Amino acid sequence: MCLTMIDFRTHPERYRHWKLEVVGRVAYLNMAVDPNGGINPGYEMKLNSYDLGVDIELADAVLRLRFEYPQVGAVVIGSALDRVFCAGANIGMLATAPHALKVNFCKFTNETRNGIEDASANSGQHYLAAINGNAAGGGYELALATDHIMLIDDRRASVALPELPLLGVLPGTGGLTRLTDKRHVRRDRADIFCTFEEGLKGQKAVDWKLVDELAPAPSFAEAVADRARAFAEASDRPRDGTGVELTDLDRTIDGDTIRYSCLQVEIDRRPRTASLLLQGPQTAAPTDPEQAVTQGATYWPLALARELDDAILHLRLNELEIGTWLVRSKGDLDAVLTHDAFVARNLDHWLVREVALLWARVLRRLDVTSRTIIALIEPESCFGGNLADLTLAADRSYMLAGTWGGEGGSVAYLAFTDASRGLLPMSNGLTRLQTRFWGDDEGLEMAEAAIGETLNAEVAANAGVVTDAMDDLDWDDELRLMIEERASFSPDGLTGLEANLRFSGPETMETKIFGRLTAWQNWVFQRPNASGDAGALKRYGSGIRPEYDQRRV
């Protein structure tokens, strides 16, 4: 469906749309979108409007800043264009993109914004937005992802969410929810703001809490730099120290096999499955955080997290029909647990903290992925620590009871550690065990009692941490039947089912955004009022008014 295969791997040297500059403890990430640099042909990205390609670079930069620049305590998102901040998602792209691309684009975009918020909240890298001109739609949404929004006070620059009046769609990639839940803009004012296509400027934007601060034009850059330095001073990141270079991911795609250094993906197109085989560590865990720094991008948990993240994104965007992912692992469980213990002991080190935070984000990316995820825990698998939490991220998990062939040989083990007690929170703010046993305190207690133990299939099944334990006589057939059955269901129905069941418990801003993104936003996008031939998205730019079906649904 996508016109070209989308590659999420990039590097600052290859950026077409962003300029990254680090001055002392402050990084400047300035947007300068190449109008002709669209990821697909057929649209021109004027006024810093963006598409997925622009966001891929942003996500890359946000990640690199965390790993490659330990000293950076504040990041300013700005624009390199004169008097233009960012006009939001490119309308030509939205009007022509297939629905799946739009959905995945919005999801990825919001994940990047969550990553920015995660950096501000947990990583000591505080984000600021320096709005030097008009910030509209996704442009303002991007600013909303930062901690502190500065607006140039020249009586021209404004912030706006004009999606509804102009395009008949929603500022749904977090815009609406961040207004009310993050910036605490009153709902009636938010209503006015979102129907007022020109947006607000100056003092009124401050009074309505849409921005935090105004600065006059001649001293804007200076005011931003001063504020950013103050944020950086408050950071707990080291003042110096060597970063870890995120070297290019080593990935080869060979037909239906995708190979990374510690992950291999096999696609089987008939039952429409992908098998993700995670490899355990080949080298011993470091004993000292500086060793991890020295190992750099090859440090096993970091390498695997990056590779898994890339594989998730690649499969999501480029393999739309591969509806079921089978997650497997292979390796030495003890070695995994040694790595896990090292992380647990050294969370006060910046790199170790970053690795833990990255794992949490990768698992959250999996949580919001619209694929059936099935974890298979087999002999020689190594689901321990954070990898054990991966089995809880699955919609179902199956564990082999006994050995292959019934005689001798090794059995399957599963080992939860303290990582499952809060190091890897879901978007709803809970651990995966708390979510799994939401409202069932006894069940949760039993499951948490198993943390720190090495569980065989029977024990794991009894503790309720796997779906089922099956012996080798049933294994192949049961799996085959389940996969075939899954493949026969409506993909849309499955997406809705899984997304509903994965997030029990309370809502947070993050769950609300994803939920509403995949429900309201995509519903509106799909409706003829937006994407029909006479709909607002199609008519935008032609000068001709859209025709709406006036019935409220």
Next chain:
Amino acid sequence: MSWQDIDYETLIPNNVGLAEDARLQRALEGWHPGYIDWWMSMGPEGFQMADVYLRTAISVEKEGWAKFGYVKMPQYRWGILLAPEVEDRVIPCGEHLGEPVWKEVPGEYRAMLRRLIVIQGDTEPASVEQQRHLGSIAPSLYDMRNLFQVNVEEGRHLWAMVYLLHRYFGRDGRDEADDLLRRQSGSEEQPRMLGAFNEETPDWLSFFMFTYFTDRDGKMQLEALAQSGFDPLSRTCRFMLAEEAHHMFVGYTGVKRIVEATARAMAETGIEDPYDVEAVRKLGVIDLPTIQRKTNLHYSLTLDLFGSEESTNAAGSFNAGIKGRYHEDRIDDDHQLRGDTYPVTKLVDGELQAVAVPALNGLNARLRDDFIEDCLGGIRRWNREIASHGIDFEITLPHVAFNRAIGEFGPIEVTPDGKVITADEFAASAAEWLPTPDDKALIDALMEPEVEPGRFASWIAPPSRGINNQPTEFEYVLLP
């Protein structure tokens, strides 16, 4: 009271029945002191107490709409004047074609209309600000008076836009009206909205070029807005156009008198080569190549004001019926343009060529083309003036892609005759095409004031006749 009568009894002269609209009157009277403050601080510098022979609008009828007399500028009767209502007027274009015009703002087009009015409104005070230092270097009392006439009328045009904002756009409109006084031309902090209105007008040649080219953009925009289906805007603009004609006249005759002085001086001293700049400059006149370079500059800056060649906003406002084309009511087509195309010059594979774009999206380019056509008449007459003195030189308009910052040609460099070149090549020849520091020094040196009635600076010829049938030696400004 009918619309024909102007009510001079109130603080704000008007033909919109202000006395009967207490709310609006209160709003405008609230804005008035800020306006006077703005005029005193940003209006013509040094001449606020002078008595200036100005015309003041007293009627909106075609015949005898103005009276002339001495006025101190701060006491000028800025008023709110709308052209007479046309009976049974219908929306002239777009999807509401043929429906009765709107007397109130249609809710769905409120934002679009407000934006158009704010942008138009922002240019009016901007030019007053740009020209505020020119009084003290005026080449004659006649020209000084024309400058001030243009200034007070730009001030009145601001009033016209502010009236629309106050009357039809509620609190947002009042906020925008306040901002019109707060932005300042050339300010780093709060500049005017459009680029050309933040450029300096440092001398009188610039002023005449500005009134010839840039005010002509204003005229084209007013012509397009005069076609609006929102009748109060249409009527406002129609009356503004009557005043705008004088601004065109000032620019056209100003440049014409400059080339006349140059050509005459050359003929009298027997200099035939217009490029013998050194000799020409010694005569106390402005050499023709410098005038060509100033033409190139002001023309290209003004073309930027028309916006992007292909424009969503232009398409939207036309289709909505709130902004028409130049002389929409005289065009013979369906006035809806769906499915039509318009040729727009674009860069295709490194070459400039006409490309057919949807006519709705090409409306900015079309208005710009009408503007170019409108510019040519005066230039032909300038050239006739030069030729009448036996001098072989023609002022020409550069290619539409030359020296542009906005739209299709923003990122490229093009010679005045339309050849695409590199940025380095452009830089190498820029001194040939655009005003140089040397040109500026020459012009600045000539900017000596001349305040003797009937006398004119060496570089500009006297006009063929005075204002309101007064002689040229009439004392158009009584200096305090």
